[in-house]
Amino acid sequence: MELNINKHEEYLKDVIILAGEILLESGAGGYRIEQTMNQIARHFGYADCNSFVTNTVINFSLHDLTYPRVKRVTARNTNLIKVSRVNAVAHQITSDQLTVEEALEKLKVIQDQSESYPAHYKAVASALVGLSFLYLQSGDMQNIATAMIAAAAGFFVKERVASIVQSLFIPEFIGALLIAFIVIAMNHGLTDPELSVTLIAAVMPIVPGVLITNSLQDLLAGNLMMALTKGLEAAVTSFAIGQV
Known part of the structure; x- marks a missing residue:
């Protein structure tokens, strides 16, 4: 079956994938990332969208007749400023305060910012x-x-x-x-x-408190793969501290 290429859908996927990428790089939990991505897609009428996030990969599809997107994420840190700003952009999108194009530009600015506390x-x-x-x-x-x-x-x-x-x-x-x-x-x-x-x-x-918290949240949300990978990452970090 030939897949359709729709410019609006491609822009929307750009926004959703970029939002998920920034959230994952900034230390957000997998369940929250998937929820944010799905909320944006469903706001535009794509009720059958699917998202799947691990600690290194983002998978997303708007519907069965469009190209899915896969994004590999290697850099991870804790930056709650970026998490808060992406959440604000997502809220503006779902409340019709931003167009898809405007949201994409805002997310690009957030991604390029190295802003953190001194x-x-x-x-x-x-x-x-x-x-x-x-x-x-x-x-x-x-x-x-x-x-x-x-x-x-x-x-x-x-x-x-x-x-x-x-x-x-x-x-x-x-x-x-x-x-x-x-x-x-x-x-x-x-x-x-x-x-x-x-x-x-x-x-x-x-101590990797954010990793431990996110692991437990994903475990309670049923995202077992994300919970396991976050938990192992926290365990390795804790092991490094405990060796001293």
């Missing part, structure tokens, strides 16, 4: 996370500076290594190793160092 903001936030977990574990006041410095330095180094080495295990391992060195060095000579409590608090900023 490194020093992330370092400060990581230090506060370390402090919070030290408090939750009833850590000693003498370890506050150690936990904050180690958490900030470990997260910053992990981010820098991840921007150079496109690998799962290595950035987290190096970040956790630096945290361990800082905690041990700064606790040297203290009467009651509580190394384990301080270490746990300091490594929390590099």
Whole structure:
């Protein structure tokens, strides 16, 4: 059977695939990505659309008489700013505030943006996370500076290594190793160092919380393949941290 090529449908598929690609690269869960893609398609009357997302591949088809699209995604990070902006564009599309062409241009701008929070903001936030977990574990006041410095330095180094080495295990391992060195060095000579409590608090900023949460969400939504791949990715990252 010969497939039809419709310019409007091709533009629409461009929008849907690009939205899914940005969401997947930015750390969104598979169920949410599929839901967003299907909502856009159904808004334009394509009730029989199909989408299937794994942590590296996006598959989408508007209907049986058009070419399906397959997109390979290799870069993945956590960027909630982009997730929020893509969701806003999807809402504007489904509320008829944007045409397909306008939405495509907006999504291209979002994709090209490298905008994220500055490194020093992330370092400060990581230090506060370390402090919070030290408090939750009833850590000693003498370890506050150690936990904050180690958490900030470990997260910053992990981010820098991840921007150079496109690998799962290595950035987290190096970040956790630096945290361990800082905690041990700064606790040297203290009467009651509580190394384990301080270490746990300091490594929390590099624990793959987003991956774990997305894995559980996809598991509850019935997307078992996405849940399994996200879970394995989180397990590998956690293993790298635990090796230290």
